[in-house]
Amino acid sequence: MCINHNETTTNPSHFEESEQAAAPATHQDIAWNDYRELIKGMRFFDPHIHMVSRTTDDYQAMHQAGIVALIEPAFWVGQPRTGLSSFKDYYSSLVGWERFRSSQFGIKHYCTMGLNSREANNEQLAEQVMEILPLYIYKEGVVGIGEIGFDDQTAAEEKYYRLQLELAKEARLPVQIHTPHRDKKKGTERSMAIAIEHGIDPSWVIVDHNNEETVKSVLDKGFWAAFTIYPFTKMGNERMVKVVEQYGPERIMINSAADWGISDPLAIPKTAALMKMRGISDEAIKLVTYTNAIEAFGKSGQIDVADFESGFSIDQSEKFYGNSILRGGQQPSPVKESILIR
Ligand SMILES: [Zn+2]
Numbered sequence: 001m002c003i004n005h006n007e008t009t010t011n012p013s014h015f016e017e018s019e020q021a022a023a024p025a026t027h028q029d030i031a032w033n034d035y036r037e038l039i040k041g042m043r044f045f046d047p048h049i050h051m052v053s054r055t056t057d058d059y060q061a062m063h064q065a066g067i068v069a070l071i072e073p074a075f076w077v078g079q080p081r082t083g084l085s086s087f088k089d090y091y092s093s094l095v096g097w098e099r100f101r102s103s104q105f106g107i108k109h110y111c112t113m114g115l116n117s118r119e120a121n122n123e124q125l126a127e128q129v130m131e132i133l134p135l136y137i138y139k140e141g142v143v144g145i146g147e148i149g150f151d152d153q154t155a156a157e158e159k160y161y162r163l164q165l166e167l168a169k170e171a172r173l174p175v176q177i178h179t180p181h182r183d184k185k186k187g188t189e190r191s192m193a194i195a196i197e198h199g200i201d202p203s204w205v206i207v208d209h210n211n212e213e214t215v216k217s218v219l220d221k222g223f224w225a226a227f228t229i230y231p232f233t234k235m236g237n238e239r240m241v242k243v244v245e246q247y248g249p250e251r252i253m254i255n256s257a258a259d260w261g262i263s264d265p266l267a268i269p270k271t272a273a274l275m276k277m278r279g280i281s282d283e284a285i286k287l288v289t290y291t292n293a294i295e296a297f298g299k300s301g302q303i304d305v306a307d308f309e310s311g312f313s314i315d316q317s318e319k320f321y322g323n324s325i326l327r328g329g330q331q332p333s334p335v336k337e338s339i340l341i342r
Helices: 012-022 032-038 056-064 084-095 097-103 123-135 155-171 184-197 215-220 237-247 267-277 282-298
Strands: 044-046 067-073 108-113 142-149 175-178 205-208 224-228 252-255
Touching: 032 267, 044 267, 044 282, 056 067, 067 142, 067 175, 067 282, 084 097, 084 108, 084 123, 097 108, 123 155, 142 155, 142 205, 142 282, 155 175, 155 184, 175 184, 184 205, 184 215, 215 224, 215 237, 224 282, 237 252, 237 267, 252 267, 252 282, 267 282
Parallel strands: 044 067, 067 108, 108 142, 142 175, 175 205, 205 224, 224 252
Antiparallel strands: none
């Protein structure tokens, strides 16, 4: 407001910004409340999100935006684990405390179990992890082996990827593949070729973190193609809309992969709203944000849509091994819209 545009020193770029601000609203600057109107009544399933790294605010916002169920893949926690116990505690939390915490916000929690590619490179520890994995993969709510695959595409990564494919076959569980950020095309092709070599039906494999470069080959070979809407490093959601326009909604699913990095746990509802604005049918939106993930991971026999389809009642005063998510004297409330904090 303090800029005088008549001055000859006016910064042209600043001037452009002022003009943009005055222009009619476009999809880029529609407020979240308006997005919410567009997706009212829609239900979403996020098949890749790391809730152990997220807050109760995220759970509340996700619930309000229509996310009714999610899958939390076992992954790297940001720093290398130093021993087997931290793997055990992490796996236990995925089928225990985190699953409970999610239920307290009205969101059904599933997980995939696996040794992530990055830590496969610590072979001494990886050997021990492989020994305990079978103790976790048959637990309730485990819908696949994941996220596994390649990071740096080393020999050790390949070794433990192959061993875990065998584990998936034995347990009759779907496989959730993490494709590498570097050399993605090559890593994706290699991951698929190895899965086929192990006799795994592509319809049991969800190839994750796709982009425009990998999607065609993944779909042509009969795999599920998952896309991570993640700022900066993976896909923006405008690009995602174009992918769905080009390839249709069959065997495509989107996820947030929200974790401890800058990421967005509302990536799915926001992308659904954007798809709607771009004229993609409700039916197609439902496939890529809900149904396809349920069909793919449902092969585990662990997903019953009746558990979340019409929401489920939340009793936030429930406890998990004596622990509640409530602090002393708190009233359970999943709503976050009041400015009053009581
Ligand atoms: Zn992940």
